[in-house]
Amino acid sequence: MSNFWSFIDKDGKTWPDMPPTPNSVQQKRREEFIRRSTARQMCIKEASARRRALAAQKRDVAKQLLIGKTQNRDAIKVLARMDREICAFPPQAMKRETVRRVHRTQEFKEKKKQRRDEYDAHVNRLLAYCYSQKLEKYWQRLECLILVLGEFELLLGHLVTFKLLQLCSSDSISTEIQHFRRG
Structure with a gap:
């Protein structure tokens, strides 16, 4: 198509281009949505990997404690760490986002x-x-x-x-x- 095409409104006003179609707007937003979604997924995967590593470390310490290679004091430091404290997103941010979404509902x-x-x-x-x-x-x-x-x-x-x-x-x-x- 030529660049000389223009959109003429019913009032007689001419526009250099047609207004964007809903499909083109969605395509532009889609890229941003995919970027944010992949970033969120990466944060979730990193937190999951850290939880798995902590669980494996706790299992190793428990085995060493049963064998007698580790002292109780050293084992308590590792076993006391909670995997629930490892979060992909800060709890306050999740709470704020949830409240924001709930407030938008009809x-x-x-x-x-x-x-x-x-x-x-x-x-x-x-x-x-x-x-x-x-x-x-x-x-x-x-x-x-x-x-x-x-x-x-x-x-x-x-x-x-x-x-x-x-x-x-x-x-x-x-x-x-x-x-x-x-x-």
């Missing part, structure tokens, strides 16, 4: 939204109850909030306590109290 996003909606519903119910009480003074309203909050505190945690106390200190509560005094 199920996690839905559960997070559901928890947030449930939390908001509890806060709204609590505030509705407090506002429905005809209290004389600001401190009585604060006591009401604290008493009702005691029931919900285990369910909602300390965050609700903080937010409600912030709300009690706002001007909206004082205007509500003045409204109740007039009514």
